[in-house]
Amino acid sequence: MQDKIFNFVIISHIDHGKSTLADRLLEITGTISKSKMKEQFLDSMDLEREKGITIKMHPVRLVYKNYILNLIDTPGHIDFSYETSRALACCEGAVLLVDVKQGIQAQTLFNLEQAQKQGLAIIGAINKIDLASQDQINEAKKELSVVANIKEAEILEISGKTGQGVPELLEKIVEYFPAPKLPPRHPEAEPKDLGRDASLGVQHDKTGVSDSFKALIFDSKYDSFSGVVAFVKIFSGIAKRGDKISFFAGKCQSEVKEVGYFTPGLFPTEILKAGDIGYIKTGIKEPAKVKVGDTIFGQNEAYRISDNTFKPLAEYKEPQPVLFLSLYPAIADEFDMLKDALLKHKLNDPAFDFQIESQMALGRGFRCGFLGSLHAEITVGRLKNEFGLDLIATSPQVIFRAILKNGKEVEVSSPSLFPDPSITQEIQEPMVKVEIITPNQYFGQLFKFFPQFEIVLENTQSLTNEKSLLVAKAPLREIISGSFYEKLKSSTQGYASFNFEQIGHQKSDLVKVDVLVAGEKEEAFAKIITKEKAYSEMKKFLEKLKEVLPPQQFALAIQASIGGKIIARETVAALRKDVTAKLYGGDVTRKKKLLEAQKKGKQKLKNRAKVNIPAQVFLDVLK
Numbered sequence: 001m002q003d004k005i006f007n008f009v010i011i012s013h014i015d016h017g018k019s020t021l022a023d024r025l026l027e028i029t030g031t032i033s034k035s036k037m038k039e040q041f042l043d044s045m046d047l048e049r050e051k052g053i054t055i056k057m058h059p060v061r062l063v064y065k066n067y068i069l070n071l072i073d074t075p076g077h078i079d080f081s082y083e084t085s086r087a088l089a090c091c092e093g094a095v096l097l098v099d100v101k102q103g104i105q106a107q108t109l110f111n112l113e114q115a116q117k118q119g120l121a122i123i124g125a126i127n128k129i130d131l132a133s134q135d136q137i138n139e140a141k142k143e144l145s146v147v148a149n150i151k152e153a154e155i156l157e158i159s160g161k162t163g164q165g166v167p168e169l170l171e172k173i174v175e176y177f178p179a180p181k182l183p184p185r186h187p188e189a190e191p192k193d194l195g196r197d198a199s200l201g202v203q204h205d206k207t208g209v210s211d212s213f214k215a216l217i218f219d220s221k222y223d224s225f226s227g228v229v230a231f232v233k234i235f236s237g238i239a240k241r242g243d244k245i246s247f248f249a250g251k252c253q254s255e256v257k258e259v260g261y262f263t264p265g266l267f268p269t270e271i272l273k274a275g276d277i278g279y280i281k282t283g284i285k286e287p288a289k290v291k292v293g294d295t296i297f298g299q300n301e302a303y304r305i306s307d308n309t310f311k312p313l314a315e316y317k318e319p320q321p322v323l324f325l326s327l328y329p330a331i332a333d334e335f336d337m338l339k340d341a342l343l344k345h346k347l348n349d350p351a352f353d354f355q356i357e358s359q360m361a362l363g364r365g366f367r368c369g370f371l372g373s374l375h376a377e378i379t380v381g382r383l384k385n386e387f388g389l390d391l392i393a394t395s396p397q398v399i400f401r402a403i404l405k406n407g408k409e410v411e412v413s414s415p416s417l418f419p420d421p422s423i424t425q426e427i428q429e430p431m432v433k434v435e436i437i438t439p440n441q442y443f444g445q446l447f448k449f450f451p452q453f454e455i456v457l458e459n460t461q462s463l464t465n466e467k468s469l470l471v472a473k474a475p476l477r478e479i480i481s482g483s484f485y486e487k488l489k490s491s492t493q494g495y496a497s498f499n500f501e502q503i504g505h506q507k508s509d510l511v512k513v514d515v516l517v518a519g520e521k522e523e524a525f526a527k528i529i530t531k532e533k534a535y536s537e538m539k540k541f542l543e544k545l546k547e548v549l550p551p552q553q554f555a556l557a558i559q560a561s562i563g564g565k566i567i568a569r570e571t572v573a574a575l576r577k578d579v580t581a582k583l584y585g586g587d588v589t590r591k592k593k594l595l596e597a598q599k600k601g602k603q604k605l606k607n608r609a610k611v612n613i614p615a616q617v618f619l620d621v622l623k
Contacts, residue, residue: 003179005275007070007233009087011115012097013105013497014075017127021097021160022060022073028166029062029069031263059219059231059277060264067174070261070277072218074111082351082371086218086292088114090233090277093121093177095169096148100132100140103467104147106437106499112148121177124148124155125169130162143464180235180275213237213245213298215272215280216313220290222344226257226281228290229266233277235313237298240271245280248312249294257281287343292350321353321369322430322502323396323480324413325376326524327383328365330390335364341387342366345379352379357414367414370396373480394524398477401428401505415526418512421563428505430476436488437469438496445491446470452487453478476502513538513567516559517549517613534560535567542570548617551575 010018026032062069072087088094094115098104115122126140137157145152156172158165219231232239239245243256260268261278272278284290295312329338342354353369370376373396380393400412403425412418412427434455438446450457450472459471478484479500488496513534515525525545529537538560545558549572556572583591 004066005068005070005180006093006173006177007072007091007180007275007277008093008095008173008177009072009074009084009091009115009120010095010097011074011084011088011108011111012127013099013102013107013111016097016099016102016105016108017160018073018097021095021127021158021166022058022071024160024163024166025062025069025071025170026060028163028170029064031060031062058264059262061261061267061277064170064174069170069173072277084111085114088118088120090216090218091118091120092180093123093173095123095125095173096144097125097127098140098144100126100128100137102495102497103140103143104437104463105497106435107497109147109435109437109469110499122148122150123169123172123176124150125158125165126155127158127160129157130159130164139464143467147463213239213243213296214313215239215296217290217292217294217296220292220347222287222347223281226283228282228284228287228347230280230282230290230296231278232272232280232296234272234274236274238271238273239280239298244299245282245296246298247290247294247296249291250289252284252289254282254284257283287347290347321351321399322371322476323373323376323398324367324369325396326357326365326367326394326414327354327380328363328392330392332363334389337387338366338383338389338391341383341389342368345383345386349379351375357416365392369413395527396480397528398430398480400430400510400528402426403428412528415512415528416523418526418528426507427510429508429510431503431506432474432476432479432500433503434472434474434479434498434500435469436472436496436498437463437467438492439466440468442492442496443468446488446496449487449491453484473503474500475506475508476500511562514561515541515545516557516561518552518556522613531562534562538568542568545617546570546572549613550617 010021012018027034058073060071060073062071070091072091074084074087094111096108096112096115098108112122124144126137126144129137132140141152141155141157144150144155156165156169158169160166213234214236215230215232215234217230217232221229221231223229239256239259241256241258244253245256246253258268258281259270259272259278260266261272261276266279269278272280280296282290327338327342329335339356342352346352346354351371352375354366356364357367358364368376368379370379376393376396380391383389384391397414400418402410402412402419404410404419404423405425406423410417410419436446447457453474455472455474455478457470457472461469461471463469479498485498488498509531510528511531511534513527513529514521515527515538516522517525525541527538527541542558542560549556549558551572551574553575555574558570558572559566560568583594
């Protein structure tokens with residue numbers, strides 16, 4: 001029945017209507033009844049509905065006529081591209097969706113390139129045609145045809161909102177997309193020893209590797225009763241309850257507790273066979289042992305581990321974070337709760353990484369790695385919503401590289417790791433290639449603010465008569481800042497989009513700036529920035545800190561310094577008690593005497609006192 005199964009994804013830029021199209025597919029195929037239907041049905045998280053974007057991939061099994069369609073709805077934002085890449089590895093086709101008014105955008109190009117690298121069949125579709133004229137539809141089709149190399153006549157016109165053209169899309173899917181590929185049977189695939197392996201106690205399958213179980217994990221989640229639930233694509237063999245399975249990268253074994261598919265909830269079934277997309281309840285209670293991208297295999301493949309002939313379905317690669325920030329529990333006693341929450345969250349979000357760290361001001365916490373600023377924002381939001389945690393988050397920092405004078409290379413992911421200048425030869429920062437797609441009329445506005453973010457334009461390509469692709473080079477620290485995205489959108493009235501990828505490191509004039517409160521360094525406030533921008537950025541930071549720092553009984557100095565040299569300063573005025581209120585007359589010297597005594601007392605207090613900064617201050621300043 002493998003020729004009746006079609007596995008596909010919907011890919012596009014953010015806000016082009018993927019989730020709305022998925023709603024119509026659920027309706028037309030009868031997967032969800034109209035009485036239970038709601039907008040963006042697959043976007044089940046509160047944060048997804050609040051922000052109106054897809055954050056997690058969502059698999060669902062559709063039954064259309066006598067066909068099984070396994071759909072994976074993917075995120076569109078660049079920070080969640082790792083989600084999309086894992087979905088592509090499990091599919092044979094992709095529906096490339098383009099908003100008729102916004103046209104091709106940067107993430108559309110990136111997702112298209114990834115799908116083409118995987119060798120997926122592509123169906124082009126123009127969405128939201130109910131909101132556009134025929135001329136706009138024709139222009140969008142022409143643009144998609146040029147960029148994706150698809151004939152205009154083959155591009156479908158649909159409306160995810162009204163359902164127009166969606167039945168034709170379903171017909172095109174079963175007609176155009178290939179069925180899952182099964183591993184071939186050939187003499188070279190036969191096991192060398194067809195008897196019983198005494199060391200493993202395994203009876204080898206004499207029909208060849210095509211009947212040996214192999215599955216790729218593309219997602220997972222934690223269940224308090226069933227342990228880790230692995231979302232898998234079965235590439236060969238079958239999986240059923242009671243089977244013994246092993247994990248290649250995780251190097252562990254377990255017994256299958258349950259198998260099933262997505263409706264989109266978990267629906268148990270007797271077996272999963274080659275070509276199916278479904279889930280396996282592993283019973284494993286340690287989340288770190290089940291890794292997304294890992295290969296699960298059965299007993300018939302176990303002997304290949306011992307003689308090094310086993311080949312995993314995909315090369316397992318840990319996603320590399322591009323920026324870090326620290327998370328601390330607002331209540332110190334909740335450290336273990338935060339640790340448990342991070343372990344469970346990582347199971348559902350493999351692009352997330354963390355390790356323990358501690359600071360005098362904040363106590364014990366975790367240094368966390370992310371794929372972008374939105375990824376960090378969403379993760380912190382999920383930890384608060386799903387686990388009920390009150391968190392303090394520091395400002396994000398990219399990973400720099402320090403070349404020491406002894407030739408050693410050191411990664412710097414936080415100011416506390418910044419090496420002493422006396423032993424440092426140079427500091428390098430990550431650079432990115434930025435691709436910006438914009439209407440031609442906004443060229444002038446873009447060129448004006450490029451220098452502000454150290455963006456160097458390298459190439460310009462015309463996509464259509466009205467839209468172009470700008471290729472530039474810039475420091476990653478500038479691109480991940482929220483101000484760059486806001487400036488890009490405001491300068492182009494929201495029509496421009498961008499995508500970026502890392503291209504290596506470059507020498508940069510970076511310094512560590514310390515913040516002193518009453519003469520004491522507060523490591524949580526330290527920053528790594530360029531020497532050129534140190535004064536302007538730290539002046540703004542100190543002004544913000546001054547507004548939220550509680551006043552003391554004495555004048556409180558807050559300073560920014562580089563290597564002991566003060567570059568900026570603000571002063572929080574002292575709380576003052578009117579010590580002369582009790583006077584009702586007499587000589588003026590009495591008043592002066594009281595004021596002088598107050599002045600001396602404040603100076604003595606200033607010399608002895610230690611300022612305790614409330615947790616809320618860190619939360620307000622560093623968020």
